[in-house]
Amino acid sequence: MSATEKDSRVRFGTTRVSPPGGTPDPSTTATPSTTAPATATRAPSNEDAELLAALGYEQKFDRKVSLWANFALGFVYLSPLVGVVSLFSVGLSTAGGPSVFWIGIVGVGQFLVALVFGEVVSQFPLAGGLYQWVRRLWNGRFAWFTAWTYISCITIGITSTALFSSDFVASLFAGTADRPGISSTPAERLCIALAVTAVCLLCNCLGSRTLALISKIGLAAELIGIVLVGLYLLLFERHNSVSIFFEAGGSAHDGYFTAFIAASLVGLFLFYGFEACGEVAEEVPNPARSIPRAMQLTVAVGGLAALFAFVGYALAAPDLASILSGEDTNPIPAILQNSIGTIGTKLVLLVILTSFIAGVMSQQAAASRIVFSFARDDMFPGSRVFSKISPRHRVPRNALLAVNVAPLLIFVFVYYSPDSLTKIAAFQMLAGYAAFMMVVLAALRMRLKGWHPAGAWTLGRWGIVVNVAALAYGILGMVLLAQPTGDSGTPFVDRWIALIGFLIVSAVGLAYLLTAKPERKSTAPEGDALEVAERLRNRAAFITSTTGGKNA
Secondary structure (H helix, E strand, O other): OOHHHHOOOOOOOOOOOOOOOOOOOHHHOOOHHHHHHHHHHOOHHHHHHHHHHHOOOOOOOOOOOOHHHHHHHHHHHHOHHHHHHHHHHHHHHHHEHHHHHHHHHHHHHHHHHHHHHHHHHHHOOOOOOHHHHHHHHOOHHHHHHHHHHHHHHHHHHHHHHHHHHHHHHHHHOOOOOOOOOOOOOHHHHHHHHHHHHHHHHHHHHOOHHHHHHHHHHHHHHHHHHHHHHHHHHHHHOOOOOHHHHHOEOOOOOOOHHHHHHHOOHHHHOOOOOOOHHHHOHHHOOOHHHHHHHHHHHHHHHHHHHHHHHHHHHHHHOOOHHHHHOOOOOOOHHHHHHHHHHHHHHHHHHHHHHHHHHHHHHHHHHHHHHHHHHHHHOOOOOOHHHHOOOOOOOOOOHHHHHHOOHHHHHHHHHHHHOHHHHHHHHOOHHHHHHHHHHHHHHHHHHHHHOOOOOOOOOOOHHHHHHHHHHHHHHHHHHHHHHHOOOOOOOOOHHHHOHHHHHHHHHHHHHHHHHHHHOHHHHOOOOOOOHHHHHHHHHHHHHHHHHHHOOOOO
16 A cells, blocks of 8 residues: 555645544535634644644544653663762773763764654654654654564563663662661562562553653653762762873783773763653654654753763762772762761662663653554554553553563563673663664665655754764664673673674564564555645745734
């Protein structure tokens, strides 16, 4: 079925939807004289519903996620505080102080990707984000594989975030000699991870308003933890000179260049999550303008916050030599204890735990929306179940439950094999980058066919340049993430675990795609970016001509 045949054929200026692949309802056809007054006086919420109808879908979610809540959702998913705490010792022991520069390098690259995403989501503000963008830029088959890759990434993300949070819970409740507290055994890690996942799932089931509120709390906690603690460390607890950021540190790698390349993980593992802003597009008022801004804010503010935190901890480290040599693999608690004491350390750990909870929530939300969008287009078995919206809280409850099944199974697997967590999570970022680049590639392909984005936010003449630069950066990032880890004595599978895991997941997805051919069951619009852009421009010109540009 061609893109034109799958086009919903819904006129702008109306609010009714004809079934994807069908013909327009005659009652939706209106003359300019009847649609002009309605367009001139229509409320923003009706404008959003009208745009959604024109893209072939009916408004079902509540639009209660504001610009700042949307930014908070992406920010807590990116979670610079958690990222820095997790990667601090890895970066310093690998390449020393200069590893901090990867935060800037990767931040610039991902900002380019965010700009490309912004143009696409502005024209297609649909729940499901990456899946919907690729479907409209290319076709259903390519979109299915993109979504499969991305869902695999987020599933592992939910798993690893919940499991890593257990260490901070253990540190938060660690006792004294008289009160042993939590020792973070495999059983305790399993229980903590299950509890965190269950709490986040419950909160997500309470609706978009709860998701937005907790995202804002997580944002405030992260910024307070980074800014206040970072300022204190920089002003009162500096034990090292800024020259450490220009001097190579100890490393097991042969030569500093290879060590510095290996330290790229400091940035590459940090900058993702901003795409979650677009996954909830149908819950955001005026999404065509708000979501691109939220994505850009997530990368820019998140990058600056991560840089600030990394520098603060590095300059305040009382025993930097042990970190550089790799002897101290968990230096953050010691730095905090030495700088702000036991009570201060507990408060910071509480902030970090809040960030973990908000992060798991945002990952669950993003994954459930893409599953919902998948199901809405009838792209896999059980679509009727997973496309349902709960009547009271207006969330895809069945999809939320579904995206947590795999994490629960992996929790149990890690319980029996505690050393497998890093191996399981190794391919997470490679899969995420691959899904990102599928969107960027699809956008570039459509541009070369004559597509000029027509959403409320565009890059204009700079679009093609940014698109090419983002693709080049993404390919470089994938190459770095696929590089082997460890030394020559490390087993082959462990060294190449990221690439092997990615190839296995990709092979399974391709096998299902080629045998089941799920795209043939769907009649949803695909490959219609050129046609939609033209209709958007015609609508904008019509509104301008009838209202004098006041409502364009």
